[in-house]
Amino acid sequence: MPEVKxxxxxxxxxxxxxxxxxxxxAGYPITxxxxxxxxxxxxxxxxxxxxxxxxxxxxxxxxxxxxxxxGKKAMTAxxxxxxxxxxxxxxxxxxxxxxxxxxxVQRAGPSTGAPTSPAQGDxxxxxxxxxxDHPIIALCPSSIAETLELTIRAFNFSEKYRIxxxxxxxxxxxxxxxxxxxxxxxxxxxxxxxxxxCPPNEYFPYENVESLVPPLAAFGEGYRFHITGLFHxxxxxPTMRADEIVPWFNRLFKKIDDNLDDILLYDMRDMExxxxxxxxxxxxxxxxLAAQKQARQMGKKVGLMxxxxxxxxxxxxxxxxxxxxxxxxxxxxxxxxxxxxxQRASGGKCVIKGINKLDCDxxxxxxxxxxxxx
Amino acid sequence: xxxxxxxxxxxxxxxxxxKFPSVWCPGCGLGTILGAIIxxxxxxxxxxxxxxxxxGIGCSGRMPVYVDFCTLxxxxxxxxxxxxxxKLAKPGMKVIVVMxxxxxxxxxxxxxxHSARRNIDLTAIVVNNRIYGMTGGQASPTTPSGDLATxxxxxxxxxxxxxxxxxxxxxxSFVARSTVFHVLEMERFIARALSKKGFSMVExxxxxxxxxxxxxxxxxxxxxxxxxxxNTTVIKPxxxxxxxxxxxxxxKVERGILVERDSPGFLEEYAKIVExxxxx
Numbered sequence: 001m002p003e004v005k006x007x008x009x010x011x012x013x014x015x016x017x018x019x020x021x022x023x024x025x026a027g028y029p030i031t032x033x034x035x036x037x038x039x040x041x042x043x044x045x046x047x048x049x050x051x052x053x054x055x056x057x058x059x060x061x062x063x064x065x066x067x068x069x070x071g072k073k074a075m076t077a078x079x080x081x082x083x084x085x086x087x088x089x090x091x092x093x094x095x096x097x098x099x100x101x102x103x104x105v106q107r108a109g110p111s112t113g114a115p116t117s118p119a120q121g122d123x124x125x126x127x128x129x130x131x132x133d134h135p136i137i138a139l140c141p142s143s144i145a146e147t148l149e150l151t152i153r154a155f156n157f158s159e160k161y162r163i164x165x166x167x168x169x170x171x172x173x174x175x176x177x178x179x180x181x182x183x184x185x186x187x188x189x190x191x192x193x194x195x196x197x198c199p200p201n202e203y204f205p206y207e208n209v210e211s212l213v214p215p216l217a218a219f220g221e222g223y224r225f226h227i228t229g230l231f232h233x234x235x236x237x238p239t240m241r242a243d244e245i246v247p248w249f250n251r252l253f254k255k256i257d258d259n260l261d262d263i264l265l266y267d268m269r270d271m272e273x274x275x276x277x278x279x280x281x282x283x284x285x286x287x288x289l290a291a292q293k294q295a296r297q298m299g300k301k302v303g304l305m306x307x308x309x310x311x312x313x314x315x316x317x318x319x320x321x322x323x324x325x326x327x328x329x330x331x332x333x334x335x336x337x338x339x340x341x342x343q344r345a346s347g348g349k350c351v352i353k354g355i356n357k358l359d360c361d362x363x364x365x366x367x368x369x370x371x372x373x374x
Numbered sequence: 375x376x377x378x379x380x381x382x383x384x385x386x387x388x389x390x391x392x393k394f395p396s397v398w399c400p401g402c403g404l405g406t407i408l409g410a411i412i413x414x415x416x417x418x419x420x421x422x423x424x425x426x427x428x429x430g431i432g433c434s435g436r437m438p439v440y441v442d443f444c445t446l447x448x449x450x451x452x453x454x455x456x457x458x459x460x461k462l463a464k465p466g467m468k469v470i471v472v473m474x475x476x477x478x479x480x481x482x483x484x485x486x487x488h489s490a491r492r493n494i495d496l497t498a499i500v501v502n503n504r505i506y507g508m509t510g511g512q513a514s515p516t517t518p519s520g521d522l523a524t525x526x527x528x529x530x531x532x533x534x535x536x537x538x539x540x541x542x543x544x545x546x547s548f549v550a551r552s553t554v555f556h557v558l559e560m561e562r563f564i565a566r567a568l569s570k571k572g573f574s575m576v577e578x579x580x581x582x583x584x585x586x587x588x589x590x591x592x593x594x595x596x597x598x599x600x601x602x603x604x605n606t607t608v609i610k611p612x613x614x615x616x617x618x619x620x621x622x623x624x625x626k627v628e629r630g631i632l633v634e635r636d637s638p639g640f641l642e643e644y645a646k647i648v649e650x651x652x653x654x
Contacts, residue, residue: 024463045651050462055488062455070463092449219444220464222423226439228447
């Protein structure tokens with residue numbers, strides 16, 4: 001039976017992770033994400049699964065990759081400073097194509113910033129935080145129910161596409177409480193990575209398969225192979241040959257680019273006749289929703305696009321909106337990050353205005369309504 | 375017990391496909407250490423599919439690619455943290471972590487002491503050649519004071535770490551030190567480390583003739599091996615329980631088992647936590 005619960009975002013994230021089949025958690029305490037670790041330190045041992053508090057966030061990220069290589073669904077949770085420390089190993093997971101989920105409950109930064117205040121300042125870091133060219137998937141919930149849903153999606157995407165998935169929450173989403181219907185196991189789609197069925201001597205962990213995502217064997221299950229952060233051939237062995245590197249890189253990008261229909265999650269509201277579009281995400285999308293509803297009552301033709309998938313960016317959908325509205329508003333609790341993507345996708349077809357806040361407070365609906373008056 | 379028919383057996387643990395000759399310089403000690411690890415694994419009769427070799431970055435980081443185990447070449451300094459996750463996901467596997475002195479003690483120093491404190495069930499092999507080899511001869515945390523390196527052209531200002539004493543004091547269940555010259559002793563220590571529960575660590579002094587040797591006029595690889603023979607001494611049992619040596623650069627390097635204790639490993643302790651959690 002589905003259960004109705006009154007949960008915080010951090011609690012909902014835990015519920016989602018457990019439904020998705022979380023088998024291993026490694027983390028380091030940091031506000032405002034700490035409750036995720038605290039709750040899992042109680043829940044996971046009860047199920048005979050591993051919770052481990054590591055010595056820092058670098059180690060936490062490394063440990064979840066190691067556990068995933070051992071076949072477990074693995075997750076860590078952190079906030080800005082810890083997310084910065086995790087970047088190198090996030091790149092490792094991209095390069096080696098190891099599924100894992102990284103939760104960043106965003107707080108105001110840079111540096112120590114304001115640990116107990118919300119922000120959306122890590123949007124670009126989620127995309128480009130690790131060095132080198134790479135694809136990434138990042139999801140951003142705007143409610144507690146959505147936190148549960150997107151946590152499960154994060155695991156599903158990571159397992160399906162062999163890629164680290166970043167869940168970008170924020171302090172308000174992490175600590176706010178709302179009603180959530182927790183689905184019973186079996187009522188929700190849970191995806192497990194594909195494992196090889198071929199004989200071990202015919203297994204190539206980085207083979208250029210038609211699906212673009214080769215099966216991933218767990219260590220210790222009869223398949224002996226090599227995993228490295230170096231450029232590698234289809235066997236996983238280091239290579240410097242262009243004819244091995246280029247096909248691998250192409251597949252790395254293509255496995256995401258060819259599956260945008262599956263990966264891009266967003267909601268459209270009252271967009272059919274809209275003259276003004278608000279494009280937002282996370283907690284700012286909640287204020288945007290309130291503003292959009294009020295504006296409609298005031299007779300303004302305003303629509304809302306709520307992004308759930310931040311990366312890859314849904315540029316075609318935004319492009320289409322830009323071609324038929326006069327104004328796009330982008331409320332975000334940073335100095336203007338996702339607005340750059342909106343501008344890029346819009347190609348100058350309409351006016352685009354940012355509503356930005358860096359004062360440790362959320363954006364209020366009236367501030368968005370005021371911005372509608374050109 | 376493990377003296378006969380070695381060459382054939384070593385080869386059956388190596389990957390035949392395409393990765394030889396190795397990336398290591400002529401005269402490097404890493405090949406000897408690799409051989410000793412393989413013989414240690416064989417002595418315990420471990421199934422190759424149930425053995426993982428994990429490494430970080432540096433010359434030693436390239437070791438896993440040659441062996442026919444489950445092999446994981448991770449980021450610089452983080453091998454122990456990756457290995458911790460792997461071990462907990464697959465507790466039945468024997469996880470061997472190979473690191474250099476810079477990898478284990480400089481960039482990975484935090485993971486090293488915490489792995490020992492946690493007594494996580496891993497076997498670490500730390501190859502101590504007292505220099506950063508892969509990047510071309512920079513000073514490492516075990517470069518003796520006053521010695522030359524490409525980043526210490528007037529002599530190393532720092533004092534060196536004693537890796538084994540560090541592991542002992544941080545709580546490892548088994549710590550031993552040997553050298554590439556004392557290959558049978560090293561092999562014995564590795565086999566013993568592999569059979570211990572908790573965190574076991576074998577520090578192996580190795581020769582980097584290309585950088586450390588050349589910069590410090592230590593002669594050829596063979597000369598450096600002779601140095602190991604002449605400048606090491608077997609640790610006396612009465613010294614074992616003493617506090618960490620104050621002398622950070624003793625005249626002779628102590629070889630032997632520095633500690634072997636039956637402290638519970640992480641897995642054993644976690645099993646108790648699971649029982650307690652399930653009972654509530």
